[in-house]
Amino acid sequence: MNAPNIQLQPMIAVRGLSKTYAGGVRALNDINIEVAAGEFLVILGPSGAGKSTLLRCINRLVDPTAGEVLHNGKVINGNRSELRAVRRQFGMVFQQFNLVKRLSVLTNVLTGRLGYRGLWRSLAYSFGEADKRIAIECLARVAMDHKAFQRADTLSGGEQQRVAIARALAQQPTVILADEPVASLDPKIARQVLGYLREAARELGITVLCNLHQVDYAKEFSERIVGMSRGAVVFEGPPAQLTDEILHRIYYREPGEAAQES
Amino acid sequence: MSTAISRPSVEGVLAELAARRRWRLPQIALAAVLVAFLAWCAEGANLRPKAVIEAVPVIAEYFARMAPPKWEFAEVLWKPAAETLYIALWGNVIALLIGLPLGVLAASNVTRSPVLRHSARAVLNLLRSISELIWAVFFVAAVGLGPFPGALALGVNFGGILGRLYAEALENIDPGPVEALEATGASRLQVIAYAMFPQALPQFVTYNLYWFEVGVRSATVLGMVGAGGIGFELVTTIRLFEWRETGVVLLLILAMVTIIDLASTWIRARIY
Numbered sequence: 001m002n003a004p005n006i007q008l009q010p011m012i013a014v015r016g017l018s019k020t021y022a023g024g025v026r027a028l029n030d031i032n033i034e035v036a037a038g039e040f041l042v043i044l045g046p047s048g049a050g051k052s053t054l055l056r057c058i059n060r061l062v063d064p065t066a067g068e069v070l071h072n073g074k075v076i077n078g079n080r081s082e083l084r085a086v087r088r089q090f091g092m093v094f095q096q097f098n099l100v101k102r103l104s105v106l107t108n109v110l111t112g113r114l115g116y117r118g119l120w121r122s123l124a125y126s127f128g129e130a131d132k133r134i135a136i137e138c139l140a141r142v143a144m145d146h147k148a149f150q151r152a153d154t155l156s157g158g159e160q161q162r163v164a165i166a167r168a169l170a171q172q173p174t175v176i177l178a179d180e181p182v183a184s185l186d187p188k189i190a191r192q193v194l195g196y197l198r199e200a201a202r203e204l205g206i207t208v209l210c211n212l213h214q215v216d217y218a219k220e221f222s223e224r225i226v227g228m229s230r231g232a233v234v235f236e237g238p239p240a241q242l243t244d245e246i247l248h249r250i251y252y253r254e255p256g257e258a259a260q261e262s
Numbered sequence: 263m264s265t266a267i268s269r270p271s272v273e274g275v276l277a278e279l280a281a282r283r284r285w286r287l288p289q290i291a292l293a294a295v296l297v298a299f300l301a302w303c304a305e306g307a308n309l310r311p312k313a314v315i316e317a318v319p320v321i322a323e324y325f326a327r328m329a330p331p332k333w334e335f336a337e338v339l340w341k342p343a344a345e346t347l348y349i350a351l352w353g354n355v356i357a358l359l360i361g362l363p364l365g366v367l368a369a370s371n372v373t374r375s376p377v378l379r380h381s382a383r384a385v386l387n388l389l390r391s392i393s394e395l396i397w398a399v400f401f402v403a404a405v406g407l408g409p410f411p412g413a414l415a416l417g418v419n420f421g422g423i424l425g426r427l428y429a430e431a432l433e434n435i436d437p438g439p440v441e442a443l444e445a446t447g448a449s450r451l452q453v454i455a456y457a458m459f460p461q462a463l464p465q466f467v468t469y470n471l472y473w474f475e476v477g478v479r480s481a482t483v484l485g486m487v488g489a490g491g492i493g494f495e496l497v498t499t500i501r502l503f504e505w506r507e508t509g510v511v512l513l514l515i516l517a518m519v520t521i522i523d524l525a526s527t528w529i530r531a532r533i534y
Contacts (some may be wrong), residue, residue: 106275148278
């Protein structure tokens, strides 16, 4: 990959993306977003604004009804083997962590390597030395290496989310999609988790798209904010431009109330 | 958080991983005991792997004799085939009536009294440990020949099995909603009805549909002891060496099981 290309081309480009679920619920309506390589983008909006659907349309956990998503200038299509190769480069972090609770912390992180490995060896639960090293380094990055051999269900929520971030990092991704990663954590742990996410992304040059519904975290951690409301983008800009009037537009609230929130 | 601390710790974790992977004496000993036990049981079960290979052409020979199936024979089979379905259906209804209350009593998160719980478990074990074929012999003696003792036999045995499965389904539900309903001041039975049953219901339905299918297969055997159904025809054709007729009976059973399987998939997709 040559340097000028990176500058010209966004890491992720969403073009005219729409999603209507079976049953007629219109979740996304003509979304257009560009995300630069290495950027920490927060997608802000209330529950039901379409944030989760947007992230899931990017790695095609949900098939969009119309529009397209480009990764490094290349259209992500539904072709199974191509899609797997793209998904490998997209780490995902979930609100409910989605660790396999009965597996050890280390094995959970090693699952981030599965996309790079053949089927037969994986089915023997055997990973190579290089994969183990990557997994442990990712655990060390979120300061969870000391619990590598514990079962995932013995960890607290914040610890589980750190392990989930390590799993995403173990994919050595170009992009991390974080869907409300701190919605079920208390404020102190939430800041810690977002801090790990931002730090890892910054050091490794990973592009992050992070869904949040809390205004204060968005202002604190993002480089740029996309505000969503009812399936449409209603704001795009740096955190400093996020005025009460704009917050009202995102959340349909009185400016005074929104100010209290942030 | 920084990469500086990660270096020494990565080596440490890798070393521990290698140590955990290594087989230690107790594990080797346990594996050896397990293999020895399996070998001893193989002796007891008179396992002869070579005979399996030799058996393949013999069994293939039997199936070859069934071709081509004598389709006209199907005309005689409609009535006993329908009877088999009636037996399987009513066997399951009886099993539900017996298994559900006992299963509820046997579930540790529903029934708090250990005496009640263990009694329910004991009854379920008794019903389950006597196979439906033996129950059928008893019921034929008690109520006479025909499909009725067959349905009773299936109901009693399957009641024991389903009761156990219902209890496990109830024990595996999410305790969160139970706590929430207890906190509203709802009574025990209300909590069972509103927090426990809805969560376990899909499992109940799945088990019942599956055991209906098992019931059709079992009901084909019950005919052997005079408890009605298609089993009587099956055994008769085998005894008379009428292999082409046997083929028709087996195909009909396969068709019934397949239809039930498709139907239960359809029903389950609409219940969740």
